[in-house]
Amino acid sequence: MRSGTIAVIGKANAGKSTLINVLVGEKVAIVSPKPQTTRDRILGILNREEGQIVFADTPGIYRQRNELTSLMMRTTENTSKEVDAILFVHDGHAGVSESDIALIKKYAALGLPMIVAYTKIDIMPEEKIPADVKTLYEAGISQDVYPVSARKGKNLRQLLSALYSLLPEGEPLYPENVVSDKSEKFMVAEIMREKILLKYDKEIPHGVAIVVNRFGPREDGMFEVNLDIVCEKQNHKAILIGKQGKALKEAASFARQDMEKFLGRKVFLTVYVKVREDWRDKGRMLREFGYSGEEE
Numbered sequence: 001m002r003s004g005t006i007a008v009i010g011k012a013n014a015g016k017s018t019l020i021n022v023l024v025g026e027k028v029a030i031v032s033p034k035p036q037t038t039r040d041r042i043l044g045i046l047n048r049e050e051g052q053i054v055f056a057d058t059p060g061i062y063r064q065r066n067e068l069t070s071l072m073m074r075t076t077e078n079t080s081k082e083v084d085a086i087l088f089v090h091d092g093h094a095g096v097s098e099s100d101i102a103l104i105k106k107y108a109a110l111g112l113p114m115i116v117a118y119t120k121i122d123i124m125p126e127e128k129i130p131a132d133v134k135t136l137y138e139a140g141i142s143q144d145v146y147p148v149s150a151r152k153g154k155n156l157r158q159l160l161s162a163l164y165s166l167l168p169e170g171e172p173l174y175p176e177n178v179v180s181d182k183s184e185k186f187m188v189a190e191i192m193r194e195k196i197l198l199k200y201d202k203e204i205p206h207g208v209a210i211v212v213n214r215f216g217p218r219e220d221g222m223f224e225v226n227l228d229i230v231c232e233k234q235n236h237k238a239i240l241i242g243k244q245g246k247a248l249k250e251a252a253s254f255a256r257q258d259m260e261k262f263l264g265r266k267v268f269l270t271v272y273v274k275v276r277e278d279w280r281d282k283g284r285m286l287r288e289f290g291y292s293g294e295e296e
């Protein structure tokens with residue numbers, strides 16, 4: 001049997017986390033149409049007869065704007081060096097640009113086994129696919145390119161068998177009942193952040209961190225989650241809460257429903273909004289909110 005770790009690399013929003021979730025068959029990483037959704041390296045683990053694939057989801061490739069984004073970029077860079085193979089995820093729907101080519105070449109140059117998933121083919125004209133694949137090939141990219149759709153489950157079987165063939169022979173690295181290296185508490189915080197990414201615009205979600213204060217069963221049998229939404233500015237707090245608390249109530253309600261699905265039990269959720277100015281530029285606060293840039 002084969003087993004190993006595959007770094008999933010690509011531009012922000014390419015569809016990395018969505019692809020890992022469908023391949024693993026469970027939600028291990030949150031997804032949104034906005035960049036900077038994934039902040040941490042997250043492992044998603046797939047067990048099949050052929051062996052075990054440990055997918056390392058990464059925050060993607062960013063221009064460095066503050067301490068948080070440079071930490072995210074560092075996480076991506078470090079992950080790409082510690083793995084057996086690379087799955088480069090390209091958003092086919094966005095076309096192929098010079099910068100895409102440069103990026104694919106940069107990771108190909110690491111010399112690890114690598115393939116390219118050309119994803120989101122469900123929302124683009126089919127004729128464009130062979131032309132783009134040819135462009136990549138003519139630019140000197142010799143890695144195999146797999147046109148796939150994570151959303152519609154297209155060509156995933158072919159992609160998976162190609163991924164297995166990149167891995168060395170060996171025993172599983174993780175127990176076979178584990179799907180992620182992250183805790184339930186981490187996922188619950190991430191689910192809250194996902195709903196904020198989906199509900200609010202512009203800088204609001206990017207400036208938010210979630211701190212879980214209480215996470216556990218209560219005496220009455222309900223499962224209690226008590227968390228702070230930490231934002232950067234007083235006016236962000238007002239927007240997060242909304243008129244008569246309506247916006248926050250909605251976001252929290254969506255989050256609670258997803259948490260219940262994820263944990264498989266009723267959740268009693270309490271949410272507070274707090275302001276910590278410019279936390280994204282302060283190393284101490286980044287650590288406090290769990291963004292160490294180090295592996296756990």
Ligand SMILES: Nc1nc2c(ncn2[C@@H]2O[C@H](COP(=O)(O)OP(=O)(O)O)[C@@H](O)[C@H]2O)c(=O)[nH]1
Pocket residue numbers: 010011012013014015016017018019030031032033034035036037038060119120121122123148149150151152
């Ligand atoms: N139509 C379509 N949308 C997708 C597909 N994969 C991802 N997306 C969407 O693309 C956006 C970014 O996805 P995400 O997985 O968060 O990207 P990441 O930043 O690379 O992890 C989300 O809105 C996803 O729903 C796909 O196969 N088809």
Ligand SMILES: [Mg+2]
Pocket residue numbers: 016017018029030037038057058059
């Ligand atoms: Mg992601």
